[in-house]
Amino acid sequence: MLKVNESDFEFRFGDHGPKYLLKGPNVDIGIVVLKPGQDFQNHYHTTCEEVFYILEGSIDYYINNQRVSVQQGDLIQCAPGDTHYLINQSNTNFKALFIKSPHIKERDVVEVENPIIE
Template identity: 40%
Template sequence: MYLVDEKDKNYRFGDSGPKYLMKGPRLNFAIVRFNPGQSFTAHYHNYMEEDFYIIQGKIDIYVDNSKNTLSKGQFIHIDPGEVHYVANNYSEPVVMVSTLGPHQSVDKIEVKDYLEKFNERL
């Protein structure tokens, strides 16, 4: 058994980023908050699947060659190998649940210039 209270954990960047409630041994589980204008580097995973479930707000999640705008109550699953990028292009914070599994201590491959290349395709 594993029991944790969210109030005992902190967001990575003070008031934003991931707040991991569990990291491994088989799954990562986090509450993630992005303030307006925040994003993270485009990347993919070789082994891990990633899920996002939106609790509050609105977010743009780019996966390979598509832009997906999600809001409260929506869910997205990202398979290993799919390049993804998350950006809060809106005026309100977004809060979402994120899961990654199976847990790997190192499995994130950054993709430089993804957004520029994505916009060129439009």
């Protein structure tokens, strides 16, 4: 059994970006926050599936360079190899729970060029 609290962990970029609440042994779980105007580099995972459940706000995901607008209550599933880019073009904060499975010890992220936004 493990119990944690979100306030015990820090965001990667100070007050935004991802923060992991759990890393392994079978799954990784965390929170991602993007403020208005912020984005998160386009990337994909070679092995992991990643699921996002939107807790607050709205945002544009670009899944394999296709725009997908999401809002609170939506869920996005990215298979291994699906590129995903997030950009908050709204005027409110965005917050989502993310789950990556399976947990692997080595880095499973490949960064790629951001999509062209028209």
